[in-house]
Amino acid sequence: MPIRSPRGRAAAYRAVWQWPLRSPARLAVTAVAVLAVVLGVSTALGAVNPPDPAAPGGVTATGTTSTTGGTRATRAPSSPVPTALPPVSELAPTTLPVSSAPAAALQAAASWSAAWIRPPDGTPADRWIEGLRPFTTEEYLGVLATVDPGAVPATVVTGPARAVRVATSSVDVEVPTDALTLLVLVVRTENGDWRVSGYDRAA
Numbered sequence: 001m002p003i004r005s006p007r008g009r010a011a012a013y014r015a016v017w018q019w020p021l022r023s024p025a026r027l028a029v030t031a032v033a034v035l036a037v038v039l040g041v042s043t044a045l046g047a048v049n050p051p052d053p054a055a056p057g058g059v060t061a062t063g064t065t066s067t068t069g070g071t072r073a074t075r076a077p078s079s080p081v082p083t084a085l086p087p088v089s090e091l092a093p094t095t096l097p098v099s100s101a102p103a104a105a106l107q108a109a110a111s112w113s114a115a116w117i118r119p120p121d122g123t124p125a126d127r128w129i130e131g132l133r134p135f136t137t138e139e140y141l142g143v144l145a146t147v148d149p150g151a152v153p154a155t156v157v158t159g160p161a162r163a164v165r166v167a168t169s170s171v172d173v174e175v176p177t178d179a180l181t182l183l184v185l186v187v188r189t190e191n192g193d194w195r196v197s198g199y200d201r202a203a
Helices: 006-022 024-048 103-116 125-135 138-144
Strands: 162-166 170-176 181-188 194-201
Touching: 103 125, 103 162, 103 170, 103 181, 103 194, 125 138, 125 194, 138 194
Parallel strands: none
Antiparallel strands: 162 170, 170 181, 181 194
């Protein structure tokens, strides 16, 4: 028969929680039952969310961090950063004294300028190029092949070659002519020779 009054329900609840207290045996049985229920719930939760062994740092799917042997894994200390910088070798200067210009570079500029001046009328362009070849880089010969030697304004070199800027592997040389002063760029090639790789009108 169902309990319909509040007093009856209270009496029924009181009888239930007083039942384990009426004897030591009932209390032991109740404790075992409660422990079994708790263990069952814990086992069920572990089956639903198993730990991920591949997660870094032992992090499980529930967001907790696992430990080994009761200690938390720690990151190894990084190596100390050295405070002393390694020695740096001295850099070679980009420009050198003009007096240090190699004689071979000045001679190459002078010889090239003498071959560059306007040849006699009717001289084939390929012959003019061949006269420049011994003193010119192969790359720059391709540029000079497009020049009309009959349009060269100068007809004679009027003074010695003079270095105006000297670097480790290049020299700027001025060479005066009867029409303009040439600014000739002479470079050192891989085999150590000095060849002209460009020219312009000096300022």
